Amino acid sequence: MRIWGVGSFIRFGTLPEGINEELRMHNLLLETLNTTVFTMTTVFLMLFLTGLMMEMGVFQRMSFLAKPLVSISHLPSVSASSLVISLGSALAANTMIARLREEGSLSERQTFLSALMNSVPVYFREFFTYQLAFVIPVLGIFVGGVYAAVAIATGLIKLLLVVILGRAYLSRESSLPLEVDETQAKKGVIEAAKKSLQGQTRIFFRISTLYFFMTFLVLYLSSNGILQSMNALPIAQIFQVPSETVVPLTIYVASPKAGITLLGPMIQNGSISETKALIVLMLGSLFMLPAYAVRSLIPNYTSVFGMRLGLSLVLTSTAISVLVRLMVLAALMIVLY
Numbered sequence: 001m002r003i004w005g006v007g008s009f010i011r012f013g014t015l016p017e018g019i020n021e022e023l024r025m026h027n028l029l030l031e032t033l034n035t036t037v038f039t040m041t042t043v044f045l046m047l048f049l050t051g052l053m054m055e056m057g058v059f060q061r062m063s064f065l066a067k068p069l070v071s072i073s074h075l076p077s078v079s080a081s082s083l084v085i086s087l088g089s090a091l092a093a094n095t096m097i098a099r100l101r102e103e104g105s106l107s108e109r110q111t112f113l114s115a116l117m118n119s120v121p122v123y124f125r126e127f128f129t130y131q132l133a134f135v136i137p138v139l140g141i142f143v144g145g146v147y148a149a150v151a152i153a154t155g156l157i158k159l160l161l162v163v164i165l166g167r168a169y170l171s172r173e174s175s176l177p178l179e180v181d182e183t184q185a186k187k188g189v190i191e192a193a194k195k196s197l198q199g200q201t202r203i204f205f206r207i208s209t210l211y212f213f214m215t216f217l218v219l220y221l222s223s224n225g226i227l228q229s230m231n232a233l234p235i236a237q238i239f240q241v242p243s244e245t246v247v248p249l250t251i252y253v254a255s256p257k258a259g260i261t262l263l264g265p266m267i268q269n270g271s272i273s274e275t276k277a278l279i280v281l282m283l284g285s286l287f288m289l290p291a292y293a294v295r296s297l298i299p300n301y302t303s304v305f306g307m308r309l310g311l312s313l314v315l316t317s318t319a320i321s322v323l324v325r326l327m328v329l330a331a332l333m334i335v336l337y
Helices: 006-012 017-055 058-065 067-072 076-086 088-104 106-116 122-137 140-168 189-223 235-239 243-253 256-268 273-307 307-336
Strands: none
Touching: 017 189, 017 235, 067 076, 067 140, 076 088, 076 122, 076 307, 088 106, 106 140, 106 273, 106 307, 122 140, 122 256, 140 273, 140 307, 189 235, 189 273, 243 256, 256 273, 273 307
């Protein structure tokens, strides 16, 4: 009598359906754990450093750099500090805002608008690190320039929305500086570090738990092909883009850099006009942005701010980005047809 183990099935290239599903779930859990550990290590360091700097009063001395902008938005001065921090890391800025909300120093509306404002600097940072360095050289000055302008316009519209909503729903008194202990600046590093660790424990465990579950959900949906089920071909046919652009359009949804790399030579050799190339890019963005929101933004924002506020931020940010591209797409269609 021969005993068949998992290794026997693997050698013959088959596995019972139940065992195969268990292995798949096991791999998903391992991948989720690896991603969570890597990301949460960064989050822990960001929480600790921002907490340390808050305890030592560093942010209060930095806020003057962005104070005029948050002042006209009726946001508290600490929002100016987080905006400055977001120039280097939106994650660090958001963890700072989340901690202040946990402590009751910021209201729900102040937190929402501050976090939305923290997403703006990345558009201007990427103009130098991505648009000028990669997009414009590959797509050319006109197509690449318009593509970059759309990204900048998205950031400006988000900023304008923060100003309008802040002035409409926040009182001018809310822009006054938060009460700060006069002894903060005199605290030693060790004392400030202890208080930072004490203050971050609760929010860190909440962030870690939510991030793990949201990451697992996204990986599970992706492994079942749900996130890849969108087919760009019918939409491409509706907008009458050349059939040869369907491949770069589809690839762009999965990887914008790869799609742009394929589209660049087509523009240069004249196989597609600049206007139609822009239509392809806008169409690709309409598919890519929601997919990116599900894969990346939802796990990050919900883990930091909780489900309700995190989803609200993701929906608002994604809706603005999609709306801008829809407007550009409509204008291009009018010009072309």
